[in-house]
Amino acid sequence: MASNIDEILEKQNNSDRSDLLDVLQEIQEIEGYLSEETIIKTSLHFKMATAKIYGIASFYDHFKFTQQGKFHIRVCNGTACHLSHSSNIRKEIEKLLKIQHGQCTRDGLFSIEYVSCLSACGISPVISVNKAYYTLVKASDIKGIIENLKAEK
Amino acid sequence: MESNIQFLKEKVLLNETLSFSKEDEERIKILKLEKTIKPIIFVGASSCGYVAGVQKTMDTIKQYLTEKQISAEIIKVGCIGLCALEPIMDVQLPGMTRVSFKYMNAENVAEVLDGVFNNTIESDHILGQYRQKNLQKWENVNFIDEIDYFAGQKRIVTEHNGIIDPEDIETFIAYGGYRAFIKTIYHYTSNDVCRIIEKSELRGRGGSGYPCGKKWKITHDNAADQHYLVCNANESDPGAFMEKSIIESNPHKLLEGMAIAAYAIGAGKAFIYIRADNKLAIERFKKAIDDAKAFGLLGENIFDSGFNLEFIIKKGPGAFVCGEETAMLNSIEGKRGMPRYRPPYPTERGLFGKPTVINNVETLCNVPAIIINGPVWFNSIGTTTSKGTKVFTLSGKIKMNGIIEVEMGTTFEDIIFKIGGNVKNNKQFKAIQLGGPAGICLVRENLNITIDYEELNKIGAIMGSGSIIVMDEETCIVDITKFYINFIQHESCGKCIPCREGTQRMLEILEKITKIPKDEASHQTLERFKGVMQLESIAEVIKDTSLCGLGKTAANTFLSSLKWFRDEYEEHIFDRKCKAGVCKELRAFFIDVDKCTGCNACMRKCPENAIIGTVKYPHFIVESKCTGCGICVETCKFSAIFIK
Amino acid sequence: MIFDIEVNNKIIKAKRGETILSALNRNGIKVPTLCYMEELAPSGACRICVVEVEGQQDLVPSCAQPVEEWMKIKTHSPRVIKARKTIVELLLSNHPDDCLYCERNGNCELQKLSIELNVLERRIIGQKGKQKADRSGSCMVRDPKKCILCGRCVRVCEEIIGVTAIDFIKRGNHCEITPSFRKGINLSSCINCGQCIMSCPTAALYERDHLPEIIDSLNNPEKHVVIQYSPAISVTLAEEFGVKAGKDINGMLNAALRKIGFNKVFDSSFGADINTIEVANELVNRIKSGQNLPMFSSCCPAWVKYVEQTHPDLIGNLASAKSPQQIMGTLMKGYLAECINIPSENIYTVSVMPCIAKKFEAQREEMTHKGITEVDAVLTTRELARLIRLYGIDIMNIESELADTVLGTRSSSGKLYAVSGGVAEAIIRTSYNLLTGGDLINYKITELRSVNKNKKEFKIKITDLDLGIAVVSDMINAEKLLDEIKNGRKDIHFIEVMACPGGCVNGGGQPIPSRKEEIKARIKAIYDVDDKESIKFAHKNPQLNELYKILFGKPCDENCMNILHTSFNKRDVLL
């Protein structure tokens, strides 16, 4: 695990601040989130305070500071999906999994995230689980979807 | 025979007269895939296609071809703009015109392909055939450009989207790509280019419509050891996806536009800031850069012109406000994406303190055509003050949801009712939201407004992100306003007080009027009302004092919706009712005893156990337990459950 | 270039390149500000300073917008006032309505704005923040509910002090100012300089209060409560009572403290003198042995923490002598206790410091012996003022008194410890004596007295030694200097570092506001003392020499090392 971070940082032979976000993204891609260790190491590399790096990273929606679930559910919260009642889906997922945006269930299985338009407004509402998409989703479908995923595990 | 690359370089790109030998012309046709030996199957493989399941479609096609032992080529193309009809598949048989099919889910593949290969296509899936010279037409198949959806459009920016393979630079060049760039670096000085663009009166498509040529000129004239070009592809409006789609469908066009712009302002480095979510677009743009480099169209001393250009992709880690140009600069510099105060303007001190031009994707995609066809051509399209075309994302409760490009001067009426084919599911039209969260809503009365910067300005609207969201009678205006304010609040950078606190207060007030509190004293109705009155005055101050465009436009949605739908607000406040039945906490669910068959399905699904009843007898909803989730309505096959 | 602009229908002069605000201020027109900070680039964040400029669609922030010839400005038009008022109302709408129980009650910029803008009605009602105050720090409390996110603290910490212990996190309404990972300030790299407190317009940041313990001790008949005050207190305390900066009220301070009930009152300058002797000896010894050079002063606990966490490899370069506060504490619990025959457990030692880091220093493990702390409680100047008010003492109208004498006399060089450059000056004076046996005739070292620079240097030839001295007061300049040294610079022997720009006269415990003009006046008052008083050299302090004779022996000898010196250790924090 740790070596990934080191490798990425090492590859970055300069410590030009404008590369900071790229490096953080690259690390997150591999690690799934930004751990304290990541931020401390990055801070040493870029010679910037950890408070600063944490401040910058937390500004952006993409950076996560906790591990993602095995099944990462993304619920489209774009306008078209909202118009077709995606908020019901959100509520349902939140209720069933007892987690909120950006959180992960305790068993590490599920995490949820609300995203903007997934560009499939015509078949909204849309959710995705890892790489699979579900379109024209209804709140009443959610229970089944989650149960199927649980069974898959 | 020389390689394709050599051919394209020497015979096409450097051929200024465009007179080809017969042989060369044939070769170009092959590269354009107009002349083929094998059948070609094109599939719409952009984001919307993938969500709609085009991957499965492709797999099925492959399987079909193997099974039937047909030798055909499958080519992935971008998005033609008909997202509502995805997955889309086109087939081109040797010697025949290309014909397009909609809703090509895996299960339809065999049937349609059977038809095509047997030269009998009578399918519900036909979209139409392309108009192609010298190729044999399909009988009894309409032309695709005759469909209302395309008939009302004029496509400059999106010209080849969905038609050519976005990952193939050779096709792009065969279709005339990169000629504008070569022409620029061979024949024009930077000043010339600025003048041409100025003369074309191209205005920025990303925001306020600032004259593009003027921006370039100012930057060009600001002396510095380095200038930068930044392409703004941060598109994060929750209802716009045309930039993403443009890049996915024709990355080279943007690349060419950027290269010309960089040349015009004397920039040796061009950045594109693109939201990291848009993985496919990033991937395709990256490939475009690599291919262009391999072609010698990027890098050092391009085509021996002495011009050097380096491209850098910056992935935006998810913040709407980074679309604001100064915030974007901060983000590229590795900072929190908070807008900077202007002056100094980016044209003077931008990225890393150097003069910088920030342009929108669509703006830049217009550039190659202007260089090739000349400013006068461009100038002749559109209205007196707004030239050219405008791309919109059309979505919401509209039949033909997708990406359209129309000439400036088109009315919204035409867009909604002709191109868009009216509201979905035969519902009543209510309003459109133009320009996303920063935009305003337009009702039936002002749909005759034409698309034109000044006209829109007059009614306080902006072109904005170019998203058009159609709302029908089932849309609650207070709810959608709340949705937008929530978005704005979430995306506000938090730097300035009016925007940060003001939008939050607006949201809180709207939340209050869309909920019934547990125990409400009578004076609170008045307070709710006062809250809305307050809202108007807060909204004005937010507009008046915010630092950046996000705050300045934050209240637009609210103010315009209040203007047109004051009665709906009042209904929410005084009668505690949501006519559209959207505001969950204001709606109550009832079971129609006459319709209910007692099938018991709703009772089993209700997550709150709010439904009671015995099988075969009408069921009943316990109001105090019901949270208004609406699951029972979805469940009931007999439409027995209604909202009051 | 100077040109005319029109403001409120009158013509005023403006300079090219300056901001509207600066032109207005020069012409005596007041516009409120919140995020604006002198000397730093405007951030244009709070929008309270907006004015109306004819022809501009929106209001413009005067602190950020440069003036231009064509401008016609209205600073108090109805539109402007409405905007400002709404902004303040928005801030108040989710602010805890806590003024009566608030640290900054009566000295709060938000409160002042609401008075100025005549906010008399709760027009906008918002949801109150629920964040908990961070009380983990030994010196400082952060109460995010009261934070208006003006960003001043963040900028001070990063751009002036150079520590960056805190920053904005998240965005929009979720914005907050926190140390890394939203952890407690105790785990952060904060060096407790308190400059962020000085910059904060509200009570979102304030010192950890030690008053209750002190009042308890004062009320406890068993306790013999003794107090010392730092050299910087006497020249600033009066400001808390409405007197213009720069008045030295040393005598009245002594009297007031006695009235409150402190059994003994001492001036820490005496401790400073001892510190001078020890440090000067250390310096001369190190120069002779060539080891651990350059030597760093160690009387600023914020700087000491900085070295411990950021440059642990340089810990050996710190002077090992205790700071004046701790020397005084040691002596009170030891020597004084013996003199007055009271067991040291019954002596309660209080110090008044211009500083919040001194609260941290007093709690350092190294500063306790067998569980007994040398200094039990530390008050800031502001807390002392509160104590004086609480006891109803009209300090500006009482007879002066002298400090107690057992640990009392001071040289004026001890007093110099209050200003940046002063410690160095004192050390030079005594080192000169150590090296030559004589006394410097030009004892005023003007090169180190410049008020406008936070990095100063001075070279003096003493016999065959070219003594090089450098003085810095903030970590940015300290870093620059350390860089030079790491890159091989060898001509500097002693570096005085204070964390607060200008020194302790501008410490984090001083009256708020501490603006440029106040700091200058305080510095002048200190130098005046140096001019007026007769004993100008630490080594000429008679009581001190007496003490060395009867108690310590020779400077830096084993006994002194035991009593008067300390040690420093590497510190793990979230840098």
Ligand SMILES: Cc1cc2nc3c(=O)[nH]c(=O)nc-3n(C[C@H](O)[C@H](O)[C@H](O)COP(=O)(O)O)c2cc1C
């Ligand atoms: C909050 C905010 C978000 C914006 N988002 C975008 C965006 O996603 N894409 C874009 O091209 N311009 C966006 N803009 C406009 C840009 O600031 C800028 O005006 C534009 O990129 C200039 O390009 P143009 O002159 O080609 O239109 C945004 C502006 C604001 C205030």
Ligand code: SF4
């Ligand atoms: S208006 Fe909003 S987004 Fe823009 S700078 Fe201010 S707080 Fe940030």
Ligand code: SF4
């Ligand atoms: S709306 Fe939801 S909670 Fe209410 S009765 Fe129907 S299913 Fe149950």
Ligand code: SF4
């Ligand atoms: S699902 Fe419909 S028909 Fe069946 S019990 Fe419920 S209300 Fe009645």
Ligand code: SF4
């Ligand atoms: S910070 Fe100021 S406004 Fe807030 S409670 Fe304290 S005194 Fe009142």
Ligand code: SF4
């Ligand atoms: S200021 Fe007003 S609210 Fe505060 S104590 Fe005085 S009377 Fe009461």
Ligand code: SF4
């Ligand atoms: S006390 Fe000093 S170091 Fe600590 S946060 Fe405040 S300014 Fe920064």
Ligand code: SF4
């Ligand atoms: S803590 Fe104080 S100085 Fe810092 S941002 Fe908040 S209000 Fe401003």
Ligand code: SF4
């Ligand atoms: S300079 Fe003085 S006031 Fe500031 S932290 Fe150091 S000792 Fe304290």
Ligand code: FES
């Ligand atoms: S809004 Fe959800 S896909 Fe567009």
Ligand code: FES
């Ligand atoms: S048709 Fe593919 S993006 Fe819309």
Ligand code: FES
């Ligand atoms: S003081 Fe000018 S914007 Fe804050």
